[in-house]
Amino acid sequence: MAEHRNNLLVVRPLGAIEKAAPGAKRILSGMVADALHLVKKTASKEIAISDAQVESWYQTGAKYSFGRGVPQDHAEAVKWFRKAAEQNHVMAQSSLGYCYDAGEGVAKDYVEAVKWYRKAAEQGHHFAQHNLALCYTTGQGVKQNYEEAFRWYCEAVKSGEAKTQFNVGGCYFLGQGVAMNYIESYKWLKLAAEQGDKAAIEFITRLFSGDDLRRSELAYREFCLSKK
């Protein structure tokens, strides 16, 4: 390019300031670098502050929700949960979803409930996953879809929560979102029953008997042994 550099009508990468002496160039790029460094430092500090802030918003919401140290006030709880949920606080999202689901402190709205449950569920929150699955089962706030429901129950059941275990068992028993399988069904119901879940105990007593019960119990014991 050097051979027709003199002829150029066009911009050269060097502007007036850059054409200055190398020392001047260094001064200027130093100023820019310092400024950028400061911007980045300030930005990271802001994030750190807001993390603690968001957590405190959730905690405030939780206090109002359970009436811990303050008079119980569901509307006030919703306000704080929302503030934190909008900053992607997973517990707050799940809690806000529940408020919409149950109509606590806010008008019942299943679509909103699903929206917040999903945000939390996608972040791995088991309680929200369970409730989202339930919405898919019942078709509240979202189109009924047993496959999706089963998928989310399977995620949620990793928590070891008896209610989720019961629902997984139910899916297998009814063949909802998964192929019908009594043995698998029994396994999950029994796991819930062992935790004292009354519905699971009743389910087993009423619906499993004779050969089915024996075979299922055998399989369950093998499962327990294999787990140990």
Add this chain to the structure above:
Amino acid sequence: MRLDPTIFVDPEVKQLRQLVGGARAQLAELETDYTKEKSRVDAVQAVLFRQLREHYQKRDRLRLMVDYRKKFLDSLTRGDSEAAKQAEENYEESKTQTDKDYEELAAAADKKKQLTAEQEAELTLLWKKLVKLYHPDRFANEPDKLETYHKLTAAINQAKDNGDIETLREIAEDPHGFILRQGWSKLDFADVEELAQLKRLHETLQKEIAVVAEALKQLRESPDYELCQLAEKKPGMLDELAAERAKQLELENKALEMQADLLAKEIKKLGGTTSL
């Protein structure tokens, strides 16, 4: 069968002229983008410089002084008067150079003006006209015209670098008048017609496009551009930033002053004197 040479030649010239036209349009667009963005980047830097110059210059002077006193003290303890003298000379020299650098930057920063919205809109039109003046090989065999051409391109480049849209406008609207007013020899900017010339023009235009595109790419990847983007996204951010930085520099300068004083005391203890 009728043989008509003009029918045979014409399509190629016509096609080339179209290609040249397309290349000019592309060049004009790139020039416009570059001028706009460069002007913004420079304006942001100028603001930063104006607000922080004093602090930075003070810091750089103090740093040089501390550095010099350290060396001076060192040569005193070693009893090396030659080295002491050398350190003093080096210090004087660097100090003068640094002050000169700051003066130069201040002069450049004073020239920087942010283009107005209307000026930015006008740039596209201006560059469409200005790239028509682009004829690098045209005057190769006529030294006085070549000289005029170089002067003209230099004037355009300077105006562009300084965001001096008035001069760009003056040249774009009436290049002949501009040349006349400067007392330069006349230039003919009519587009060439000959096939070989057109080909050459098209090739050099392509090269130019590559040069400007690269310049634009480098600009957009530079930290200067990043700062400019940040400053434009959040109005007032630059002032806040400069104020914050000024506070930091004040602290840094105080520490440097203390260090310089301590060094001066030690030098005195050793019986040395330094006027600096």
